Amino acid sequence: MNVRAIIYILGWILNMEGAFMLLPFIVSLLYGEQEGIAFLLVAVLCILIGTLTVLKKPRNMVFFEKEGFVTVAFSWIMLSIFGALPFCINGDIPNFTDALFETVSGFTTTGASILTNIEAMSRCGLFWRSFTNWVGGMGVLVFLLAIMPLTKGGSPIHLLRAESPGPSVERLLPKVQNTALILYVMYFVLSLAEFILLILGKMPAFDAITAVFGTAGTGGFAVRNASFADYSPYIQWVVAVFMMLFGVNFGMYFLLYLKKWGKAVRFEEARYYFLIIIAATVIIFFNIYPVENSIESTLRHAFFQVSSIITTTGFATINFDLWPAASKAILVTLMFVGACAGSTGGGMKVSRIMILFKTVKKELMIQIHPGSVKKIKAEGKMVNHEVQRSINVFFVAYILIFIASVLLLSFENQDLVTTFTAVAATLNDVGPGMAAVGPSGNFSFFSPFSKYVLMFDMLAGRLELYPMLMIFHLGMWRFSLGPAMKRRVTRIKNINSRG
Template identity: 55%
Template structure:
């Protein structure tokens, strides 16, 4: 283990966090809020730690998969530990466990909250919550790759460990260019959504926070009734469209920008993703038509909620916990499916679901024709054995973590629906679940042990399980391996 490189990368991450913390500090100055000292002091602390960690450059810059996964996991834990300090220093969240829960929920773009009154927060803290979504959506280490020459050129291990999906490929021969392209698209879409929300009459502060939360598919709102606060088909429609857009693999946008239209529209995962959204929304709209004044209104809320859940954003325009069983069942299934690989969305990812379905089909065909030789293909190309193996191992690890989490939460007196959907909502980085963790509720009632389990689930879900699981493998920490 190259501890010097891990230390240096954590230091650079703290430096980036110090810069981002200045934005809520500036917001506090604009609105005349006393929390400015909390954000400035934490920013200064992160800056000092950055200098302490980075002033001595590592002699050995060799950096491999093990260091990549461990660095990503450690960076995200340190990010949450320092990111929760403004809430504690300002007194807006008094409990350290609750402050950590809220911060991890933000950076992992989960959107599950322990706050019973979001509107009581200062403007600075509201912006910080939204910024954690935006930073965590694409990944703070991907941002580092875009602006810093790190790890002796072996930074593909960082991107693979932090980026969602079964595989990560370069959009450009140089990884730094790939990171710049990703963040350029990410920033451009965020600005475009902000402008469209402003055109719909949304105040600038609201539009900025909503766009940041949508871009990261996070779901933290600045009003207690979430997006239902904006009783406008236009505003909710814009948010619906951009939630779905941010759930698309970003390589599609790169192909469109480089005029490779045919290649962009041939990606199977995107077609499945959009098909699932369309089919789910139509079924739910028909199922809930009697709850609204017209079929169009039901269709509007169905598309919004389907887009919110499958992209794991977690916004809400209605209390879907009161919808019929069929609609709730579909939404729970969408939590597991998730968005596309290479997007800011969570869940298991459509690409994994598609590959597993192809694997089942291949096995059935083999049982019928034992002598036949068939290979799995996606987008017209053969799927490598390593990819299929990683998908199968991911599914096994996912089930093990999910079952263990549900059992640990069951030590409390909550009902099965609450515990099951709480784990589903956090492990898939969705936010709201059903019953006591429904869209009109929060996670504040859970005891500290349950919150710690859910915090681990949020981190494991955002980092695709293995970076967090490797922290508990003793062989990883052997310096000489």
């Protein structure tokens, strides 16, 4: 394990977080808030520690997949801990566990909240809370890879794959740094386009930029207690459309940028993604129309909530917990499906669900025709056994974590719907669930123990399980000795053997 390289990268991440914290401090100056001093103090602390850590760059910056997993896991934990400190210092969220829960929820783009009165927070606190959604959406290490070379050789791809959502991550360009850069350029352009459209809809600038942060990162942190229910239909339509767009694999946007229209149209995962959204919207529309009794508002609420839940954003225009059982069942199902691989959305990802269904179909055909040879294709290519195995293992690990979390939360003695959907909403990084954790509720009533279980679920869900699981594996911490240390050990053994 290349520990020095890991610490070096963590130092740069801390520097980056310190720089980011200067933004809410500037917001506090604009609004004349004293709470912003806390962000300045923690920013100085982060930069001080980070600078001391990166003063000397290790000679060996080459590392492999396991180092990538460990780096990603510890970077997100570290970001959350330091990101929570300003909330505790300025009094926005005095309790550290609650502040950490809110920050983990922000960076993992979950959107689950312990706040009972969001509008009581300072503007700088609301800005930082929403900004964590935007940073966490594309990933902090992706951002670092985009602006500076951290590692050598093929090492950067291990960081990119460990942090990016989906069953597999490939280079869009020959160099990983260029791939990370083009990802963030597309991310920024889409964010800017949404901001302009929201401003044209006469949305307040502060509300618009925080809405973009929550939409782009599919995080769902709003600055109003009613989420998006108080905004105009135009704003709701704009946000709904952009939530859907940010749930698309960014590889498809890259194909559009290269004007490879044919390949983009044939993007199989995106076709299934849009088909699921259309089907779910139509079913919910007819299911809730007798209650709404208005074609436009019914279609808007149905599309908004389908787009919000499948992309795991978590915004709401209505209390969907009051909808008929069929509509609620569809939304819960969409929590597990999630968005496309290579997007900012959470969940199991459409590509995994697609390949799992094709695997079941293949096995059924083999049972019917034992002598036949069936191959699974996705995006026009053969899905090799290694990818199928990793998806199957992911599914098993996902189910085991889900069951364990539900059992641990059951000791809270809440109703089953609350417990089940609380885990579903956090492990899939959705935000709101049903019943007590629905769009009109929050997660504040859970005990500290349950909150830490849910925080683990949020981190595991955002990082695709393995990085968080691997830091608990004892085999990860068997450090290999360097050449100099090996020579010293050999000399000591020789001396002891001679008596």
